[in-house]
Structure formats: structure tokens, C-alpha cells
Amino acid sequence: MSKLPVLSSNDVIKVLRKFGFHVHRQTGSHIHLLNEDRRLLVTVPNHRELAKGTLISIMKQAKVERNDFISKLK
Numbered sequence: 001m002s003k004l005p006v007l008s009s010n011d012v013i014k015v016l017r018k019f020g021f022h023v024h025r026q027t028g029s030h031i032h033l034l035n036e037d038r039r040l041l042v043t044v045p046n047h048r049e050l051a052k053g054t055l056i057s058i059m060k061q062a063k064v065e066r067n068d069f070i071s072k073l074k
Helices: 009-018 052-062 066-071
Strands: 022-027 030-035 040-045
Touching: 009 030, 009 040, 009 052, 040 052, 052 066
Parallel strands: none
Antiparallel strands: 022 030, 030 040
């Protein structure tokens, strides 16, 4: 299992777009992304650096494996 890098919310949103998500709305400092095909809603806090636990939670919400997520970073 590869180590998670430190990512910003913009980095995470770029990766999630590669998985078919698009920005649905924003409420305060939280950006909500929607994948209509898989009927999933993912919430990403708008921060410069996301904590590792937050990143893992986002991947669980999006139902994306860690290795798949990291491979889309490149």
C-alpha cells in the first residue's frame, strides 16, 4: 500500500473529476461533488492541505481505492 501524499482540496477535486465527479455546489468552505452515474455525493473541505484521515474519508465516500486514487494523481 503506497503512502498518501499531502494534497490540497484543488488537487483532490482534479482527481475526482477523472473519476466522473463534477462540482455540484458549495456551502461555505465545503465543496460538494456529484457523480450522477454512480449516484454518489462527496464533500471536500476547501483547505490548502487536507489531513490524511480526511483524504481517506473522501476516498471512502467516492468508493475509490487508494492505489487507483494515487495513480490518477500523475
